[in-house]
Amino acid sequence: MSGHSEGLLPPGFEDLLEFVPHWVGSTAQERWDIRARSSMDDIRRFYTVMLARSEAILAHVGQFPLDALPEPVLRLFRLQLALAQAAMAVELHRQPRAINSPFPHSVRIVRTAEPTA
């Protein structure tokens, strides 16, 4: 990442900048779709790096009110939430998508209770 990406994430989280273009989705549906379209290698790399950074991310995000996260913090938070999707592939299916399930398909996560969505 070059100078363009400066400020995309809060200071101290520059190591995660490479994931921003691919892994930031603003709703659970988008994050689901991103993971379903990713390769297992990409998912595994993202998962490994993010898992190690989760505690720091949650602590950082926790300093702000959830309904008013500054843009870079919101972006960081959405990366964190995408880890839940990566975990489905890594911890459950051991492949990008559920076994024997078609893709694309018509199942939609229409609405969640996520306060920043």
Added chain:
Amino acid sequence: MNEMTELAGICTSDLTRSAGLGTGPVSCEPYRSPEYFEREREQLFKRAWLTVGRIEQVPEKGSFFTKTIEIWNTPIVVVRTSDDKVQAFYNVCPHRGNQVVLEERGRASRFMCNYHNWVFRNDGRLFGIPDEANFFDVDKKACGLRPIATEVWEGWIFINHQAVPEVGLTEFLGEFGRRFSGISWENTETSLYFEAHLDANWKVLADAFSETYHIPSIHPATIGKTFASQVNPHSRPLDALFWGPHRQFSTFGNPEYAPPEDAMVEKMAYANRDTGNVLGAADTAGMSRYLDHPAINPKQSRYWALDIAVAFPTLHINLSPGGFWSHRFWPISVNRTRWEAEFHVPRPTTAHECLQQELYVARIAEILLEDVTNTERTQRGIEARAFDTMQLQDGEVQIRHNLHHVDRWVNAASVSEALNG
């Protein structure tokens, strides 16, 4: 004690015969016959009470939501009127038939049809006609929005296509309605909402959420280990109870379930959880009032996972230790269905809770995906006419019960005959 005897002490057997149902193969025709579907439309879906949502969707006077009831070919609007009554209307303008309310949801004291600006009060009464003087003695009283019979049970909004329903909602729900009343429904205000359009008969969808026999095989990675164990490897149900066309099905849970060693995210997210159920997004503290209801886990089994309470024909309420959710099945044609699932959850208040809930959402989405996309393969198989019947085991008793009552409704001359006949 050998494992079969131990299982017999946990799971009630002979559910099918105890319910007075036959044990032979059942016909595939109700799943693939266009004629049968038309009879379902007229005799079942235009006579039974159908759930369209919950009262929390219309929280204040003037709150409304719109919906299309495909099986009636009818757009509707459900309103909490200014007199605080929950009422559904045909969303159809008496002037020349346009749809009056176009928004999906909102709040209004009046609705205006955007074609020629006729205006209606939110209780349906006609309020005003532009250039009324140029009409010919319009009977304004007869030109309100046409109401649809609406009743509420335990916060669930039911509608009936009959202008004057043969049977009221209380009588329709009968003992089922009494048994499940007074539940302290938790987290009614916030929910996760899933939807899909599937190329399958509505009963294939309903069947997919009516037995646990499929869980170890269709959901090996997602929930296979939470609903089966060594003593119950094929996930037999704990029990099933029936009241007319309605029913309850108690499912088995593995009390020994723990996240696998390498499920790092699952462990991190649930590090502080105090609920025993991996499916539960809420903590147990606020849940005890809800769980204490006598209809929930009626056997008080330590192997209880959740109860499926079915208000025939299309509302499945799932009551689990973490809260409740519902499935609703909306037939479109003999082999097309819109399916809705709504999981009631607390709104997360911390970053950590958001991650927990995101994990919950992600896992549910995988499970539902496995369930509902499988229905399209099943439908194709049924329509291939390789077989005229299907085989049902005792744990699939809900499917048999449902087919039995659907058939009764499509053949009954009256609703009371269908209910009591």
